[in-house]
Amino acid sequence: MKAYSEMTPAEVEAEFRKIRAEYDAIKAKKLQIDMSRGKPGSDQLCLSDGMNFVFDDGNYLCENGMDARNYGMPDGIPECRRLFADLLGVRPEDVILGGNSSLQLMYDFIAQCLYSGCGFTPWAKQGKVRFLCPCPGYDRHFAMLEYFGIEMVNIDMLLTGPDMDQVEKAVQDPMVKGMFVVPKYSNPLGITFSDETVRRIANLSPAADDFRIIWDNAYLVHDLTDTPDVLLNIFDVLPNRNRDMVVEVASTSKISYPGAGVSCIASSPANLQHIRERLSKQIISYDKVNMLRHTRYFKDVAGIREQMKKHAAILKPKFDAVLEGLERDLGGLGVASWTKPNGGYFISLDVLACIATRVGVFCAEAGLKLTPVGATFPYRLDPHDRNIRIAPTYPTPEVLKQAVEILTVSVRLACLEALCPGGVK
Ligand SMILES: Cc1ncc(COP(=O)(O)O)c(C=O)c1O
Numbered sequence: 001m002k003a004y005s006e007m008t009p010a011e012v013e014a015e016f017r018k019i020r021a022e023y024d025a026i027k028a029k030k031l032q033i034d035m036s037r038g039k040p041g042s043d044q045l046c047l048s049d050g051m052n053f054v055f056d057d058g059n060y061l062c063e064n065g066m067d068a069r070n071y072g073m074p075d076g077i078p079e080c081r082r083l084f085a086d087l088l089g090v091r092p093e094d095v096i097l098g099g100n101s102s103l104q105l106m107y108d109f110i111a112q113c114l115y116s117g118c119g120f121t122p123w124a125k126q127g128k129v130r131f132l133c134p135c136p137g138y139d140r141h142f143a144m145l146e147y148f149g150i151e152m153v154n155i156d157m158l159l160t161g162p163d164m165d166q167v168e169k170a171v172q173d174p175m176v177k178g179m180f181v182v183p184k185y186s187n188p189l190g191i192t193f194s195d196e197t198v199r200r201i202a203n204l205s206p207a208a209d210d211f212r213i214i215w216d217n218a219y220l221v222h223d224l225t226d227t228p229d230v231l232l233n234i235f236d237v238l239p240n241r242n243r244d245m246v247v248e249v250a251s252t253s254k255i256s257y258p259g260a261g262v263s264c265i266a267s268s269p270a271n272l273q274h275i276r277e278r279l280s281k282q283i284i285s286y287d288k289v290n291m292l293r294h295t296r297y298f299k300d301v302a303g304i305r306e307q308m309k310k311h312a313a314i315l316k317p318k319f320d321a322v323l324e325g326l327e328r329d330l331g332g333l334g335v336a337s338w339t340k341p342n343g344g345y346f347i348s349l350d351v352l353a354c355i356a357t358r359v360g361v362f363c364a365e366a367g368l369k370l371t372p373v374g375a376t377f378p379y380r381l382d383p384h385d386r387n388i389r390i391a392p393t394y395p396t397p398e399v400l401k402q403a404v405e406i407l408t409v410s411v412r413l414a415c416l417e418a419l420c421p422g423g424v425k
């Protein structure tokens with residue numbers, strides 16, 4: 001297709017008329033499609049239903065002989081800690097298990113740092129604290145920081161991870177206390193941090209000795225292809241002086257059930273001790289029957305990897321449908337670029353500057369609900385009004401085809417509108 005920038009004014013006007021007619025025809029179908037959140041489809045949830053039968057024999061005893069239904073084992077049951085430790089590449093004693101949500105573990109950790117500290121003066125007593133936010137990023141990280149009144153500092157995301165020149169400079173500010181990152185198949189770009197980025201993060205020299213990195217490894221085994229990205233284990237390259245700097249979280253939300261999975265937090269012995277002290281006031285123990293259910297069902301990392309292949313078989317055609325649609329309808333027009341992830345839950349679409357909001361409006365009016373434009377940036381402010389997060393996992397492939405059609409026609413229409421500010425007859 002000819003790039004819009006190479007078209008004559010007459011050609012642009014003709015294209016505008018054609019695309020506007022296509023858009024009106026799609027709008028007339030009165031579709032209602034929700035592509036706003038990265039959640040698994042019900043066929044994916046069914047993959048884990050076997051979990052619900054592991055107690056048919058009435059045996060709730062853990063490998064240490066303790067009853068999973070009762071109080072006790074505040075760090076989580078040993079076999080499940082071992083499973084998560086193997087997944088993360090750390091020792092079981094470096095892991096505490098949580099409830100069904102890693103987001104909750106992150107929230108509780110930040111709240112602890114703010115109001116009680118984690119072996120340091122509580123951040124809230126130190127003045128206005130800041131967090132580095134590589135973006136585009138995960139909207140719920142940003143919403144959490146905003147909720148706590150922590151100032152967010154934008155850091156550009158590159159295809160290798162956060163722009164480390166910016167990060168190394170920003171951590172010279174002693175009020176910069178932390179950074180949220182999604183190191184593998186990041187939300188929404190779907191990229192994995194390069195080894196060099198991981199090493200540079202591990203070797204940071206922040207001015208604040210209470211600087212903490214939330215290493216949100218939500219997509220650690222969520223590969224879509226036979227040539228998955230490989231993430232360097234940050235704990236393997238963390239110098240001793242930074243041993244308390246990294247706090248990793250993960251969960252089985254997109255391995256088993258998002259509504260009923262198991263989460264974990266892994267960090268240094270000192271950090272875990274402070275977390276344990278707080279937990280001892282907060283909860284007697286998380287849901288250990290669920291931990292046992294997961295461990296009996298998946299057994300080990302190999303069991304989880306088998307499960308992830310089944311997820312990939314469902315998800316890959318959906319990602320392919322979106323990527324093919326984008327290439328077919330937008331390729332060569334010079335108005336958009338997008339990521340082609342090897343895993344995770346998202347594709348990130350960048351359109352011409354200043355038109356993403358307009359694309360969102362066109363999509364909404366034609367019945368396609370997207371993640372709100374801007375949500376991938378702190379304070380919901382995309383400085384270039386360019387980024388759109390595509391979440392292809394939930395709709396069926398047929399619905400997804402319609403969704404991509406609405407999206408690409410909306411992108412073209414918004415661009416043409418910008419190119420023909422006076423409109424066309
Ligand atoms: C990067 C990232 N972290 C965390 C979560 C939520 O995880 P959980 O279900 O364990 O709270 C998501 C869900 O979309 C995510 O994309």
